[in-house]
Amino acid sequence: MRAHVVGWGKYVPDRVLTNDDLARMVDTSDEWIVTRTGIRQRRIAEEGETTATMAVQAARQALEGAGVSPGQVDVIIVATATPDYLFPSTACLVQDALGATRAAAFDLAAGCTGFVYALAVAVAMVEAGAVRTALVIGSETLSRITDWTDRNTCVLFGDGAGAVVLQGGPDDGGVLSAVLSADGSGADLLMLPAGGSRLPASHHTVSERLHFIKMQGRDVFRFAVRVIPTATREVLRRAGLSPDDITLLIPHQANGRIIESAMKDLKLPPEKVYNNLERYGNTSAASIPVALCEAVEEGRLGPGDIVICVGFGAGLTWGAVAIRWTRPRPVAAPTWRQFLRRLIYLWAALRSWLRRLWWWIRT
Numbered sequence: 270m271r272a273h274v275v276g277w278g279k280y281v282p283d284r285v286l287t288n289d290d291l292a293r294m295v296d297t298s299d300e301w302i303v304t305r306t307g308i309r310q311r312r313i314a315e316e317g318e319t320t321a322t323m324a325v326q327a328a329r330q331a332l333e334g335a336g337v338s339p340g341q342v343d344v345i346i347v348a349t350a351t352p353d354y355l356f357p358s359t360a361c362l363v364q365d366a367l368g369a370t371r372a373a374a375f376d377l378a379a380g381c382t383g384f385v386y387a388l389a390v391a392v393a394m395v396e397a398g399a400v401r402t403a404l405v406i407g408s409e410t411l412s413r414i415t416d417w418t419d420r421n422t423c424v425l426f427g428d429g430a431g432a433v434v435l436q437g438g439p440d441d442g443g444v445l446s447a448v449l450s451a452d453g454s455g456a457d458l459l460m461l462p463a464g465g466s467r468l469p470a471s472h473h474t475v476s477e478r479l480h481f482i483k484m485q486g487r488d489v490f491r492f493a494v495r496v497i498p499t500a501t502r503e504v505l506r507r508a509g510l511s512p513d514d515i516t517l518l519i520p521h522q523a524n525g526r527i528i529e530s531a532m533k534d535l536k537l538p539p540e541k542v543y544n545n546l547e548r549y550g551n552t553s554a555a556s557i558p559v560a561l562c563e564a565v566e567e568g569r570l571g572p573g574d575i576v577i578c579v580g581f582g583a584g585l586t587w588g589a590v591a592i593r594w595t596r597p598r599p600v601a602a603p604t605w606r607q608f609l610r611r612l613i614y615l616w617a618a619l620r621s622w623l624r625r626l627w628w629w630i631r632t
């Protein structure tokens with residue numbers, strides 16, 4: 270039994286926050302943010318939008334694309350660092366909103382590597398025959414835990430959600446291999462210090478701004494540059510492939526310089542590496558499924574192609590999955606110009622056919 274990606278979907282909030290907007294809030298500039306990170310803008314959830322509501326939107330799109338009804342879903346896994354509540358899980362809220370009444374549901378916390386972890390867990394469940402259809406979601410409302418007075422972090426993050434539907438089947442291809450890793454000794458490099466059982470909410474935690482993301486940016490940068498190529502090579506080795514076989518590498522979208530470094534290390538040309546960082550910033554567990562969804566929509570993946578999703582993040586955690594794409598390329602809806610051109614051709618063909626018919630009737 271192999272696990273195949275049969276549907277994909279994404280949701281990003283409408284509200285755009287540009288670098289210039291941020292430059293009015295903290296001591297930064299568009300130039301600094303673009304050159305150091307590659308980010309130009311990010312999406313910010315409106316009031317009322319949450320990790321669960323965005324996850325539901327992405328999931329609906331993925332299920333519709335797959336032609337799978339909510340009632341067919343056996344398990345829902347939501348990877349997130351920004352759940353609606355500590356409990357119940359965001360996955361349970363999604364299960365209820367979708368009406369996926371048969372599905373088991375749980376959240377998975379692996380920071381920005383969350384989606385890769387969730388996908389690997391779902392694949393193992395499918396391959397073991399425990400479930401047939403899994404809904405795997407990465408969804409984040411990072412804007413709610415971002416310190417908008419800290420220029421070191423507030424320029425990096427954005428909100429959004431991405432989802433895939435996995436289904437077991439006898440065909441070759443699908444998810445070929447996965448590799449998951451962790452090093453808890455780096456836990457304090459990227460964390461949300463308060464709000465858990467170690468440091469529950471108090472006047473002190475609020476006044477010290479401990480409910481916001483704290484990050485040692487340079488250390489995380491060095492870690493990311495090291496683990497992306499390592500995890501990519503390992504997942505390829507487990508699938509019996511080499512970097513030359515990669516059609517598209519989808520790295521966690523955290524920093525353009527991290528992506529460039531991985532590209533150089535793996536000797537991949539830019540067209541083989543997906544990058545939508547400039548539009549969305551770092552959306553943590555949502556970044557890879559949103560990027561995967563856009564890559565498919567752009568026609569960058571077709572049957573037989575090899576796609577590698579590789580993530581890294583809080584924990585520290587890192588991991589990768591290798592997929593042999595088995596779905597057909599999407600047929601793009603015609604643009605207005607193409608539609609008008611087709612209409613003119615059709616009219617010309619009809620006119621010529623009517624002329625011939627008239628000539629035939631007269632003679």
Ligand code: UT7
Pocket residue numbers: 296297298301302305306381420421422424459485486487488489490493523524551553581582583
């Ligand atoms: O999802 C996984 C988690 N996160 C990451 O992957 C993040 C990994 N790290 C990074 O992407 C980078 O380390 C950052 C983008 C966060 C920072 O870039 P950097 O090149 O490592 O800058 P830095 O922290 O070494 O800071 C350089 C300077 C500092 O000034 P001084 O001390 O040299 O005078 C900072 O105070 O840049 C200053 N700085 C800023 N200046 C303008 C830091 N943030 C900003 C800012 N605007 N937003």
